[in-house]
Amino acid sequence: MIEQIRAKARELLESGAVDCAIGYERASDGITARPFFAYRPEEVERFIFDETCVHNLAPYLMDRRTKVSALVAKPCDARAINLLLQEKQLERERVFIIGVVCSGVVETGWNRAGEAPAPRCATCPQHTPPVYDFLVGDPVAEEAPPAVTSPEVAELEAMGVEERRSFWEEHFDRCLRCYACRQVCPGCYCKECFVDRLDPLWVGIRIAPVENHMWNTIRAFHLAGRCIECGECERVCPVNIPLMRLNSKLNQETAELFDFQPGLSAEAQPPLATFRPDDDL
């Protein structure tokens, strides 16, 4: 598998088809993986791929929009590429997608890689990327789209509204407003995030429960019908807010109301960009 990635990356760099190949290398702890940008053919030997390759690499493409890049893409990374293509942030011909068949990554931390699959991967039924130029690994025959219901969401839905309120209050109270969730998210590419604006001041600058609440609510709602469920936001949250529950809830509603799942195709019309006069909502 790794050899296939290296060979393809070398071929692309040698031919000049791409000027950079983005993938993973072993981190300095010797256990986990980190993103790696190969600019020269000989650098491809540093590429690895295994269950520690947790990062979604798609956001890196946003800084390389005028150049041609190759990208190692798990199914969730490929969904992110579809999202960015659909939102006209990328041009298809400037990305060469080295898709990898993925059976899930594990939970990692510095100097540590777990055994158990990452929470997102535990329920993810998509193993073959929905879009790729070159596929590494054997495609899974019958691929289901990502699940629209999640047990974590269902657990919250089963609570009373008061209980849910205190659940989120407890979590949002911890929010440091570090915005790591935003930085890592392939869907968060605004030039200036609403939370950074001073006028209009949508979110107050102070760290207060109500402002944290506003930030987390709108962050998620801006991803309504767009989150491709890579789970990166939740992974990077330093205070372990279960952010994916917000995103999954919105995706679940989007699927139910509009029969739409983000990231599966670059052509699909996102539900909030259109309407039907006879929408029964």
Place this chain on the structure above:
Amino acid sequence: MSPATYAYYPGCALHSTAKEYDVSTKLVTKALGIELRELEDWICCGASSAHTISRPLSISLPAHELVSAGKQGLPLVTSCAMCFSRLKFSSKEIQDPETREMVGQVLGEEVPENQEVNHLLEVLSREEIPVTRSLSGLRIACYYGCLLTRPAAVTQFDDSVENPQIMDRLLQRLGAETLDWPFKTECCGAGMLIPRRDIVIKLSHRLLYQARQAGANCLAVACPVCHSNLDLRQREMRSRYGDHFDLPVLYFTQLIGLAMGFSPAEMLLDHHFSDPMPLMREQGWVKKG
């Protein structure tokens, strides 16, 4: 397809003056494989009197039946148009939570929010009826009476208030000719018989006159009070207006029974005052002699 089991609310008339309606209802439904479970503790629906004196009473009396049917988890069916009307009104009123609570206090029981109420016509119109004896030759004026279709928002009985079709279509399927006539839902006088017999005679006479004008050789009804006014009073009409109608007035259940092969006697046709036997003979369903 309707469920095969219903809670059955006969109402007082079907246990007395309209016995033939009750009997024909039971024979026909049984033959069709529909089980009617008569409510064990049924009481008066309030009829025409309760709602003129007390709103809580007029809602609570029929609600008692709704509660009973609800306990069995069965849809409710009744053959009497008045009972149907009162049950429908009550079930509509108790949609309102406050009214439901009030009725619950009166009855001392929890009142179901949505209890299905049917008139027997609605139930049988959904059935496939095996015809062994075509009703062809019968020119029937279907008379629905005033209560089945009104008010439309409450009874939700037929698409048309003034010109309902449900009984017409049912009897047409049995081979009968049904007539287009303008008095399908006019008032027969109903309970006014007690205080003002003259009015009932006048109104019922007008009905029969129009039915005959339309060319009817019998009437089909779905209400015991209509039946009694139209069937029983023909002699008085004759003495007041000189019209010899001699029009048999039959319950639609009796007509279904005849089509299914029951004999006129089984359908208690001999219980009527305006003798249907000459028509039965004409049809060849009863041998002369």
Place this chain on the structure above:
Amino acid sequence: MVASPVNSSTDSDLRIVGFLCNWCSYAGADMAGTSRESYPANIRLIRVPCSGRVDPMLIVKCFEMGADGVLVAGCHPGDCHYGEGNFHTRRRLALLRPFLDFLGIEQERLRLEWVSATEGKLFSRVVADFEQELKKLAPRGVAA
């Protein structure tokens, strides 16, 4: 900013914010005034050109500030002055309502209504009905 007394002898302490489209619902609220169709005084109405102008962020902001209810009112479907603005509103709010509920803000607190320029009576009924509904929920209080 200084808080002002909103409660009075007849009103509850509820805080309701209404966003009304200029062409239908704002005019409908004017019509309610012209025909003296009174309704609870604890609603504050904000005029927007179209219900589709109402950014979900504004709605969330109202709730974060402690609003008990938010009403968004626009022209009836098909009658939007801009043709299709209210169709977009309908979709956005259909998604926002269950999401708010998921966050612990009862979805009954966000209402979308269609009120035309002639429906003054309907407007006052909508507000009265909304207030009644909100009274059944626990008050939210002013945000910390």
Place this chain on the structure above:
Amino acid sequence: MSRIGVFICHCGRNIAEPVDIPAVMEATRAIPGVVYVDENQFTCSLPGQDSVRRAIVEQRLDRVVIGACSPRMHEETFRKALASAGLNPYLLEIANIREHCAWVHGNDRPAATAKAIELVRMAVAKAARNQALFPKEIGVTKRALVIGGGIAGIQAALDIADAGHEVVLVEREPSIGGRMAQLDKTFPTLDCSACILTPKMVEASQHPLITLRTCAQVEAVRGFVGNFEVDIKQGARKVDQEKCTSCGICWQKCPEKVPSEFEMGQGKRSAIYIPFAQAVPAIPVIDTEHCRYIRYLKFNEDKEEGKAPPQCRICEKLCPPQAIDWEEEDSLITEKFGALVVATGYKPFDPTVYEEFGYGHYPDVITGLELERLMSASGPTDGQVLRPSDGTPPKTVVFVSCIGSRDETKGHSYCSQTCCMYMAKHAILLQEHDPEVQSYIFYIDIRATGKGYEEFSRRAQEEAGAQYLRGRIAKVYPKDGKLVVQGEDSLIGRPVEITADLVVLAAAMEPNTGAAEMAQRLSISYDSDHFFVQAHPKLRPVETQTDGVFLAGSCIFPSDIPQSVAQGSAAASKAAALLNRDHLVTNPMTALVDPLKCTGCLQCVAVCPFNAVETQLSREQRTLAVINEGTCKGCGLCVSACRPGAIDLRGTTNQQLLAEVMALW
């Protein structure tokens, strides 16, 4: 910090009584940025406006907030006042403390006062964020389109054309004339309807500035005041208008006869026809649904089963100037107009929902308009009133009022205005036709409020002997070849029964077929009955909320002829005043993109209903959205769809809306 002046209007006692104005003023003085607070009896009055102007100058105000009636009433008035004092008119905000406060909370002074204070505070907060806006000037296409060729539309077209502007008059029927052409006589003067209408129809067709488009329909309307672009579907007549001499041979010889729409189905017309003798233009039209030859062509084209219709073509063979053109097809024409007048009229209510009255069931139950045709000398019976069932003259006629009007359960809640008078007219005319006729009129109230109307109604009773019975009828049923009408005379409280030869239902007037769709095409409002909504029911009765679109006639509300003519003229004068101008100013409240924030996701393009968002490439080759201010109508859909907050709407910015919300806490 801005210098905001606030003016609280008493509106006589309208606001001052339910709202404690001194309290409002005191609270307002405490708001940061407010430097001046004043009150007026009527701020909209000249002295009121003067006080605003004076304060702007003396107090060096840079924002003005007026607490008064709805901005929909006087926003324009006060904007002008600001402009005349040298302040940009868009630096005004209005707190609606009358319609949204004083008038609805009049029974609770403390609550109304508290609310008024907050409404003013919200307006101040918003005003502080207001920016000067500058409208642009645009040209005016000096042509008008009149939609609907009934009496209101004809009048409007003539008046606009007489004012010197080009007019296109679009009518979907083959002739102009509308419902008035179907009437026999008109109340209360009993003029012959055709005699007074026909000269106007001819005048319209001969006016050098009027172009008639019959068999034509408006398909789509784009653009805005002064610059509308309208797609008109010109239906094919299949008769060459240039060649046709209206000799009439074709419609006399055509063998296919079908019920005539003009005769309300009571007479026949041929498949090539003019709808009535005085039709304008008098060019026949081929009814493609019924024409035998066209059916034959269609039969072959669709390869249908069975016997083919005959290849008739008699009209073509007999036409002296060879004017029949089988090839002609419907066409789509796009034209530009500066103003639109909508006069799409009414249709009679269909009484079949009153099943108990037997309309459609018993031939001798007819509507008023059908009786009109039976009485007309040019009608199917040559003016003899005869029963449709057996052709005998009726002697007893029962009229029933309010069919579909004043009846929410089966029809409309409104009063149809004309029925009382036309029933009286019918009773008088029937008696003139045949003195033996006895009319009975079941009425609810007699509404005879026009000039000469009450006298006319009395004449029906006193001279024509019509019996007026106050009450509704319950039922109509046939008996021995006649109709029995059961009703109630509510004045004596008794049921009545009348055996009649003919029953005439006074069917209400309701908006014409397709009114709602037309309103949607024009972006104007319509009410629950589908009548078009005026900009103001009293002060702007022929205007709509969409600038440049005017209304006339029964599309607004049931109108009689004088009212329709007056409205036609009124709409024409409004349209002509608009077309007389060389320039119009545009609404400056359009959307604006901040190119530094735009991510080029183009969600705005997807949601814009007007295709007003265009794209440009930035210097770094990024795609950016740009608003076309000419086509932007300022709905703000793009603003709320813009995640990066790159788009804002002038006049309703995010800052302004947020400031309004935040002012509440």
